[in-house]
Amino acid sequence: MSMLFTPYALGPLQLTNRIAIAPMCQYSADEGLATDWHMIHLGQLALSGAALLIIEATAVTPEGRISPGDLGLWSDAHREALLPVVAAIRRHSPIKIAVQLAHAGRKASSAVPWEGGANIAPSEPRGWQTVAPSAVPHAEGETVPLALDTDGLQHIKQGFVDAALRTQALGLDAIELHGAHGYLLHEFLSPLSNQREDDYGGSLANRMRFPLEVFEAVRAAAPGMCVGMRISASDWVEGGWDIEQSVRFAKELEGRGCHFIHVSSGGVSPQQKIPVGAGYQIAFAERIKRETSMPTIGVGLITEPQQAEHILQSGQADMVALARAMLYNPRWPWHAAAELGAQVAAPPQYWRSQPHQYKTLFGETRLGQR
Template sequence: MSQLFTPTTLGPLQLKNRIAIAPMCQYSATAGLPTDWHMIHLGNLALSGAALLILEATAVSPEGRISPQDLGLWSDEHRQALQPIVAAVRKYSPIKLAVQIAHAGRKASSAVPWEGGANIKLDAGGWQTVAPSAVPHAEGETVPIALDEAGLAKVKQDFVMAARRVHELGIEAIELHGAHGYLLHQFLSPLSNQREDRYGGSLENRMRFPLEVFEAVRAAVPREVAVGMRISASDWVEGGWDVEQSVVLANELKKLGTDFMHVSSGGVSPRQKIPVGPNYQIGFAERIRRETGLPTIGVGLITEAEQAEAIVAQGQADMVALARGILYDPRWPWHAAAQLGAQVDAPPQYWRCQPHEQKQLFGETRLGQR
């Protein structure tokens, strides 16, 4: 039996298989509100056969957006605008949903990737960024304002309110974005956090604010909502955040009730040197899983069915998450199930498409012959 297509759980969240769709920014919102693009994009992915679909990094405040076109959840208007999309997914797919709530910190106020992705200066329509310290991400970018006590309290409350709106939408899971050089990661890394108060310096201090945010979010929603965090397990820069510190953080999150760890890497410094290749981040997920006992989601150039099967079967991660690969092949789980002799969910409108030699792929034999 394929291990990739066996059930698993992330805390209270029960999943039919071990395939997740990672959050992928679409940079297609208007003032944080979803557009028709989100309906067709998420609707397409919802029919993939994956067990879990994590919505893109969704800003908890306007200043927390990466770009002016980021999706947001900082008001009830934003929640209401997402409701029809969630309803459409629910109507036609059994896939479980999560939202990655995020604040970009000093990496906010950036152009969309297809326009270069550069920092948008204040005099060019950008906005003032905030961060743990007044240190820009790269030379020449907007210098962020170091968050004071009032600023920290606002960020925490913004996360809490966004989490409550996720729950009000009836979505099953929340993922805090603590990776890729965004605000929570900026607090964790000594490369970006140069504070001299109780939120900077030692590992305990650098973890303090991300842990406070997680604890507040966990308390803001019922236990039946799974809550986890995505982290960058390494900055890939000497003297930066690393996997040893990530294990400590994961154990602290475990004490606060985290249901899963989604393990990525990089993003906090332009000096990073990442040895990109198949499974290049899976070792981080494996170590965190082994040393904490927490369910982990592994990512990183996972493209082949046998590759994903081996990751799960060998206990390197509880789930694999696909990003660019599932944009390229939105039916990747179907094809993986066919290769591994497993079954996958598909809408009845598509049952007749399965190849004759894979007629049990969808687990349905009552197919019309007309």
């Protein structure tokens, strides 16, 4: 039996298989509000046969957006804009839905990728002042962020809490906190971006303090929900955040009731040197899985069904997440199930699509033709 298509649980969240759709920014919101694009985009992914759909990085404050087109959840209006999308998915798919709550920190106020993705200065149209652990820009020539003071930290923490409450009101199944890719929580963790001299900087314990405070606050605000975190396990820069520190952080999260850890890498520095290749981040997930008992999601250039199956069978991760491969082929789980001799959920409107050689791909179906 294919392990990829066996049930699994992330804490209280029961899943039908071990395939997650990783959060992928679409830069298509209107002042943070979900649009028709989100209905189309998330709707098609919800019919993929994956067990878990993680909605893109969703800003908890306006200044926490990566770009002016980022999705947000900092007001009730943003919750209401997402409500029809969630309702449509619930009507037509059994997929579980999570949201990635995020703050972009010093990497905020950027153009959308198809317009170059460059930093937008506060003085420019659609730009704003960024904030960070320290007044250190992401790259030379970019906006110098304001170093967060006590009030600023509390404001952001409350933003995460309020967004978590709206997530519950939406009826979503899980929350993933974005602690990766050089955004705010990752910026606190990395010594490359955190040069504070107070209780939130310096030692590893201090650098972990604010991300752990945010996690604890969200867990308290959403006590019955599945709550996990995505991290960058390495900055890929000498003297930066690394796998040893990631293991320590994972153990701290585990002790606070974290339900899963989603292991990515990079993003905090343009000096990074990433050896990109098939499954290039899986060794990080394997190390964290080996040294904790937390469910671990592996991600990063996982494109082939046999590759995903091997990751699970060899104990490198408990689940796999796909991003670009799922955009390219939104029916990837169907094709994986066919290749691995498994079954996958599909809406009855599509049952007639299964090729004759895979006639039990969607289970026992009884179809008439008029």
